[in-house]
Amino acid sequence: MEKTAEKTALVTGASRGLGAAIAEALAPSHHIIAVARTTGALEELDDRIRARGGAATLAPMDIAVEPAMQQLVSSIAGRWGGIDLWVHTAIHAAPLGPTAHLDEKDWQKSLDTNVTATRRLIGLVEPLLLARGGTAAFFDDPRAGEKFFGHYGATKAAQIALATSWQAETTKTGPRVLLLAPAPMPTATRARFFPGEDRAPLASPIDEAARLLPELTA
Template sequence: MKTALITGASRGLGAALAEALAPTHHIIAVGRTTGALEDLDDRIKALGGEATLAPMDITVDAAMQQLCRSIFDRWGSLDLWVHAAIHAAPLTPASHVNPSDFSKSTDVNLTATSRLISYVAPLLGAVGKAVFLDDPRGGTAFFGSYGATKAAQIALARSWQAETVKTGPQVQILNPNPMSSATRARFFPGEDRSTLADPRDEATRLLPDILA
């Protein structure tokens, strides 16, 4: 069976994509919340799939090195990486950005992504695929920490995409629709959530592109 590494698999779109991919891939689910990963494992098993749970913080470099080494030792390679991990800092004017929030946003959204690309690329080789999820809020009012670091993450992914056109792995950047996720609820607490997509429905919509 093919393998799929999902970083940010605890909840939201990451968890939904893990479930959607479970019929065709062994899921390696990375997230910080052990209970949420165990719940995901139960749902994957109910679908007849299998998962390996990795309750880890992607900002811990040694943990990510060990994770990728373990993937190599067990499977030798990786077919798919979906990077759904994100830090959503509180909304604030740019002139009032909290330094610790900005630092955490940079650590999770940019620095950890850069390190993971370097560690995961050899596992994907020439034929694997990496998937990133865009959220074009760079330059939007009050989204300074999140918008700037998410935009930088996608810029990094686009550079990797351009560099690997002829050599692989394939790098794909997808654009999810607004979803009724916990992250969005923190940004827009009073929003009418009935107008938003369910993460599972969005995973179903994106799945054909991921598997193409």
């Protein structure tokens, strides 16, 4: 199969929030490979991308399932040869609770999605990025040490630690790794953490995507 030279962006966690907004913002210049577990939300994203004249490949998958991610990466390599950008916004946000009483299933899912899957994806996606001189982007949300944030705070911090190590290791060799800090947004994840919060002062995901886009595509 002949590989195409069009710019490609892999967005993991593309169904809603910042991931969906970045996918839409990139659509005019990149073919979007959108990964998320929710098929309906991906289809809605596809409609919005098409309305902007873009195109997307939908991958309704769980990033924590290793064979699915291996198959995805193989398919991307076969069709495009590599990717220009990987935007990683996928996260599991377990309910808040006291550290001494964290739910075991939620703890394991947080580890599987936020840490193990990220570590695995870095290894799988790196060759795709190197093939195009590409960029990977991660998004910090520092909650480690905050009360009741045991699940999320610990595993999100571990995810960012992995990304930071990868960034330091690839400064000279590539790929370029970005660690970005979005402004607070009225996402579903934040609503779980701060129910009843006044969401009016929060930045919209669309505005944050527009603000971050120049750095992502530099």
